Amino acid sequence: MEIIGERINGMFKDIREAIIAQDKKPIQDWAIKQTENGATWLDINTGASAVDQMATMLWLINTVQEVVDTPLSIDSTNYDIIEEGLKLCKRPALINSCHADRYKIERVFPMAVKYNAKVIGLAMSEESGIPKNAENRVLLAAELVAAADEFGLPLEDLYIDPLILPINVAQDHAIEAMETLRQIKFLSDPAPKTVVGLSNVSQRCANRKLINRTMITMLMACGLDAAIADANDDELMDAAATARVIMNKEIYCDSYADLFKANKYK
Amino acid sequence: MPIQVLKDRNSSKVAVVTLGATKEQGGTRSKTITVGGTSCLPFLHFEGETPNRPVIAMEVVDRVPTEWNEELKKSIGTSINSPVEWAKKCVDEWGADFIFLKLQSADPEMGNRSIEECVETVREVLKAVEVPLAVVGCGIDEVDNKLMAAVAENFAGENLLLGLAASANYNTIVAACMVHKHTVIAQSPLDINICKQLNILITEMGLPLNKIIIDPSIGGLGYGIEYAYSIQERERIGALQGDKMLALPILGIIGFEAWKAKEANVSETEFPGWGDQAERGILWEAMTASALLQAGIDILVMRHPEAVKLVKKNIDELMVVNNI
Numbered sequence: 001m002e003i004i005g006e007r008i009n010g011m012f013k014d015i016r017e018a019i020i021a022q023d024k025k026p027i028q029d030w031a032i033k034q035t036e037n038g039a040t041w042l043d044i045n046t047g048a049s050a051v052d053q054m055a056t057m058l059w060l061i062n063t064v065q066e067v068v069d070t071p072l073s074i075d076s077t078n079y080d081i082i083e084e085g086l087k088l089c090k091r092p093a094l095i096n097s098c099h100a101d102r103y104k105i106e107r108v109f110p111m112a113v114k115y116n117a118k119v120i121g122l123a124m125s126e127e128s129g130i131p132k133n134a135e136n137r138v139l140l141a142a143e144l145v146a147a148a149d150e151f152g153l154p155l156e157d158l159y160i161d162p163l164i165l166p167i168n169v170a171q172d173h174a175i176e177a178m179e180t181l182r183q184i185k186f187l188s189d190p191a192p193k194t195v196v197g198l199s200n201v202s203q204r205c206a207n208r209k210l211i212n213r214t215m216i217t218m219l220m221a222c223g224l225d226a227a228i229a230d231a232n233d234d235e236l237m238d239a240a241a242t243a244r245v246i247m248n249k250e251i252y253c254d255s256y257a258d259l260f261k262a263n264k265y266k
Numbered sequence: 267m268p269i270q271v272l273k274d275r276n277s278s279k280v281a282v283v284t285l286g287a288t289k290e291q292g293g294t295r296s297k298t299i300t301v302g303g304t305s306c307l308p309f310l311h312f313e314g315e316t317p318n319r320p321v322i323a324m325e326v327v328d329r330v331p332t333e334w335n336e337e338l339k340k341s342i343g344t345s346i347n348s349p350v351e352w353a354k355k356c357v358d359e360w361g362a363d364f365i366f367l368k369l370q371s372a373d374p375e376m377g378n379r380s381i382e383e384c385v386e387t388v389r390e391v392l393k394a395v396e397v398p399l400a401v402v403g404c405g406i407d408e409v410d411n412k413l414m415a416a417v418a419e420n421f422a423g424e425n426l427l428l429g430l431a432a433s434a435n436y437n438t439i440v441a442a443c444m445v446h447k448h449t450v451i452a453q454s455p456l457d458i459n460i461c462k463q464l465n466i467l468i469t470e471m472g473l474p475l476n477k478i479i480i481d482p483s484i485g486g487l488g489y490g491i492e493y494a495y496s497i498q499e500r501e502r503i504g505a506l507q508g509d510k511m512l513a514l515p516i517l518g519i520i521g522f523e524a525w526k527a528k529e530a531n532v533s534e535t536e537f538p539g540w541g542d543q544a545e546r547g548i549l550w551e552a553m554t555a556s557a558l559l560q561a562g563i564d565i566l567v568m569r570h571p572e573a574v575k576l577v578k579k580n581i582d583e584l585m586v587v588n589n590i
Contacts, residue, residue, distance in 0.1 A: 251504045251512060253462035259511060 001240050001249075001260075002041060002226035004073050004094070005034030006199060008060065010047015019050055024063045031064040038261035039231035041094055042068070044085070045075035057081050061088045073120075073228070079107050086115040094118045096228075097161065100125045100140040109151035118157040120195055121148075123180060130163050132172075134179035137162050138187075141180065145187045159195040159226055160184050164219075166203040167211060174201065174215070181222040195226040213239040220247065237261055273313050276506035279305035280513050280564075281476050282318070285364065285427050285449060286398025292423030292447065296396035299364055301479075301564040302515040307502060308562045311587040314506075319585050320559055322566045322574055323400055324362035325521050326352045328379075328387045329371040334569075335531050337544040341570050349387055350394045357395045360571040361578055364397040372413050373404035381416045388417055392424070400427035400567075402451070411438040418442035425449060427479060433464050440471050451517060453481040456490070458497050458504075458512070465511045479565065480514045486523035486530075487554040494518070498561035518558050521569030524551040552576040559584065 007030045010016045018026040031042055042064060050056040053076070061072060065088070073094040074085040082095055097120035098108040105121075112119045121144035123137040124130045131137045141160045148158045162180035165173045177196070185191045196219060202211035213236040216227055220243045230236060241260030244250045253259070282303040287293025299321055306314025328349045331339070345351035349367065356362035369384045371377030388401055401417050403410030414428055415438055422445075429451030431439045436452070443450045452468055454461035461482050468478060482501060484494035498516055505513035524530055530550035533543050540546060551573035555566045559580065568574050 249507075251458055251462055251500070251509055253459045253466065253511070255463060255466045259466060 001220065001224075001244055002195075003039050003231045003237070003240065004041040004043050004096075004195070004226060004228040005030075005039030005070075005231035006043050006197075006228050007034055007230065007232070008042060008064065009045040009075070010050055010056070011045070012047075016047055016049060019046065019056055019060070022059070024066070027060060027063045028067045031068045031070070034231040035068045035070045036261075037231050037234070038237055039070060040226075041073045042070050043073040043075050043096060043228055045096075053078060054081050054084060057085050058088060061085055065090055079104075079111065082108075083111055083115075086111070086117055089115075089117075092116045092118065094120060094159070096120045097122050098144075100143050101127075105144070105147045105151075109147055109153050112157070113152050118159060119148075119153065120159045120161055121192075122161050122163060124163055130165070130173075132176065134162075134176045134183065137176065137180040138183045141184050141192075142187055145192055148192070149188075155188050155190050155192050158192040160192050161195050161197065164196050164198070164201050164215070166205065167201050168203075168205050178219065178222045181219060181224055185223045191223075193225040194223055195228065196224060198227040198229040209233055209235060212236055216240050217243040220244070271312070274307075274310075276305055276314055278506055278508040278510070278513060279303060279314070280502070280505050280515060281510075283449060283476050283479055283515050285400070285425060285479075287423055287425040287447075291425070293425055294392065295398055295424070297398075298425070299398050304502075304562070304564075305506065307506070308560055309584045309588070316585070318564075320564050320566060320581055321363035322361075322568055322577060322581075323364045323366040323517075324356035324360060324571075324574060325366045325368060325519075325567055325569050326356060326391070327368045327370050328384065329377050331370075335525055335547060337547055338525060338570055341572065350390045353391045353395050356571075357397055360574055362397070362574065364399065365391065365395060366400040366402070366567045367391055368402050368404075369413060369417075370404050372409050373406060374409075376404065381413050384413055385416050385420050388421065392421065398425070398427065400429065400451070402429040407435045411435070414439050415442045418446040418448055421448075422446035427451060429453065430481065431464070431468065433460055433467070436464065436468060437471070440468050440473050443477060444471070444473050449477045449479060451479050451481050452514075454483065456483045456485070456493050456497055458482070458500055461497075461501065462509070462511050465514065469511075475510065475514060478514050479517050480512075481517045481519065484518040484520065484523050484554070484558060486520075486525075486527045487550055487557065488527055488529055489523065491554060491557055495557060495561045498558065498563060502562035515564035516562060517565040517567065518555075518563050519567045520555045520558070521551055521567060521573075524554040524573075525569060548572045548576070552580075556580050 046056040071091040073096045074082050075096040123140040162177040164177045201215045202208040238257045241257040280302040284300045286295040286298040303317040345355045353365045371379040426448045430453040530547040555577045
């Protein structure tokens with residue numbers, strides 16, 4: 001289970017303030033804290049308010065790479081920013097993200113191959129938005145898989161996101177996302193990987209952490225390989241570690257939960 | 267009709283562990299032994315690499331093992347009276363890759379020799395042979411903790427394979443290995459969960475994974491070998507799937523377990539249908555070893571020279587690359 005630490009994002013107040021003040025410390029603290037608690041990737045997102053998005057992204061990447069060698073997930077809707085970011089990354093990075101629209105795929109997949117990066121592919125497009133049911137999400141996932149084949153992106157480097165919505169406004173979506181995860185694993189051999197933006201499920205809910213950690217274990221049982229999540233939520237990390245043991249992905253030992261946090265992607 | 271062979275791809279491999287140290291490396295051995303590094307299930311050469319073949323360590327005891335089977339003792343000959351001569355024969359005549367020296371006489375009831383005397387034995391054996399050495403104590407924790415610490419200190423830098431570390435008693439020997447640059451045998455009682463946990467505890471002390479050999483324990487043929495087989499197989503599958511805390515070379519004390527079996531020991535007079543005991547005992551040890559080779563064992567600790575010869579031949583055959 002790969003945890004993509006979500007905390008270096010300009011949407012968080014402390015990160016936004018650090019960006020404005022060009023103060024490296026809060027950024028680097030989070031890079032270290034997330035890495036030490038088992039994050040296998042660190043997501044880097046400038047947030048919408050940064051004035052110069054390109055400069056901010058590059059500054060964040062450099063700032064983080066000064067203190068950790070954890071691979072980065074470059075999170076932007078602007079592909080030129082992603083491309084400049086990829087050039088700076090010391091280790092193969094993750095592109096977050098690419099919709100299933102043809103013109104976006106044509107821009108992103110060759111770029112991923114060029115920079116040896118992995119790609120989060122979203123099971124949604126401009127035309128269809130977020131499909132209501134699993135069937136239409138799987139259709140879009142299949143287009144991403146076909147495109148990976150076409151552009152020479154290894155399937156294990158494609159992370160498909162079935163998309164999950166807040167449980168308080170779209171309660172009927174979670175079960176469709178789960179079904180999508182199951183079916184994605186049958187699309188190809190080897191199967192593509194899967195990912196979700198976990199915290200989205202609990203937006204504006206009370207008991208956010210409870211919802212997040214319940215959700216991650218349910219999704220893992222359906223074939224989830226990675227989650228953009230709060231790597232410093234110990235109970236979430238422990239739940240994910242336990243799910244791995246229950247699913248026989250990891251041989252049990254008394255320290256399995258500690259091992260999950262220490263056994264980060266290197 | 268063409269047949270498509272389905273091949274498994276593994277994401278990980280077993281750690282590489284080197285035993286012994288040459289002069290340049292701080293020891294006195296003329297050569298070292300490297301085990302591990304396998305990236306496939308045993309001998310499936312078409313699915314991955316097996317860079318290092320399984321090796322055989324022959325067991326040498328620092329007292330005359332009077333309790334051993336007569337035929338087994340006969341096979342060692344008069345050198346059974348001297349660990350130095352015994353070790354030499356293992357290497358020069360019987361093809362042992364290295365020596366597994368058991369300091370049994372430290373046991374108050376088996377000789378009660380002092381730590382100094384035991385250390386001297388290790389020194390003489392090291393002088394007599396050029397291969398790496400494994401050294402284990404007598405099995406009594408209080409005695410072994412002092413004994414192995416002394417052995418570790420006296421031969422610092424030799425990269426001996428020292429044992430045994432177990433869940434209930436690992437601190438002293440692991441610390442000694444760290445300080446004096448040796449490798450440790452981590453023994454667990456046929457329990458994969460404890461095997462993994464012990465490796466975590468040892469690495470938490472600061473000894474790196476490539477300084478650990480695991481002994482998950484075995485049962486001899488007819489005496490629980492299937493449990494040993496299952497555990498080794500599971501350990502190896504876990505290792506290949508990326509479980510680093512289990513991705514370590516495996517050692518099994520074959521001779522000891524095989525020669526405990528009634529079938530290896532009783533005479534033909536007693537069981538006429540079982541055939542010649544001398545031959546039967548050899549086969550019992552060789553079969554125990556060969557079965558575990560198929561489970562993924564890396565280091566076989568054996569006793570009978572003829573059994574060693576048979577198993578070496580078996581390893582030669584298994585190491586032939588079977589590309590399909």
